[in-house]
Amino acid sequence: MSETTEHKCECAEAYRDIEQVIEKHRGDSGALVQVLHNVQERLGYVPKDVQVRVAEALGVSLSEVYGVITFYSLFRERPRGRYVISSCQGTACYVRGAPEVLARLEKELGIKAGGTTDDGLFTIEIVRCLGACGLAPVITVNKDTHGRVTEDKIPSIINFYRAQAEAESGKAGD
Ligand code: FES
Incomplete structure (x- = not known):
């Protein structure tokens, strides 16, 4: 190789x-x-x-x-990020603003759905239903569910995980 x-x-x-x-x-x-x-x-x-x-x-x-x-969506050309953000575009989420949430995610992270940030921290994926329609619009970040998300909440959600990653890499360097 x-x-x-x-x-x-x-x-x-x-x-x-x-x-x-x-x-x-x-x-x-x-x-x-x-x-x-x-x-x-x-x-x-x-x-x-x-x-x-x-x-x-x-x-x-x-x-x-x-x-x-x-x-095939199963295959990827790059490794997924440390945080995989699943943006639900199922009907319930879609009609409650999921497209705007996704657009803001893409803008804040500078990648398109399916992509991974250059620092390897975030991947955005589109899913069709996360089984939490009552909380629409919904995104998940790894195992965390964020319901009733608005586009204005996206920067703080991203910052939370950025800070978490920094804190963890700080601990690893101790
Ligand atoms: S459509 Fe989004 S959680 Fe069901």
Whole structure:
């Protein structure tokens, strides 16, 4: 594997397993989704250089690999952020202002839905219902639920998690 990878996962074992799966399916273009699924499960995303490796081994084009990754929402090209913000765009949330909440999230974080901030702190995802319609509009941040969110509340919610991350990294440095 190349020296210039930007892997966040340090787990050599995961890469060995992935390599075995890729080799097992060498020349089998029909196994593309299955192989990518395995990579996604082990690493949490499908790094660019692994995409190249899969394409070469299975005998498919890189654009085909990329096409599959972008088609299925299950696959990601980058690791998710430390805080995954799920913005509900289900009907109950939608009619109570979820699009404005999402737009504010995107503006404050400088990313689009599906993206991750450069500092690796935040990922925004769109979901269709979080099962808390009575609290619409709803976002979750990891396991925390924030109900009746308005766009004006977004900066303070983001700041809360930023401060939490800073406090935790401060503790880690003690
Ligand atoms: S539609 Fe948003 S929680 Fe159900």
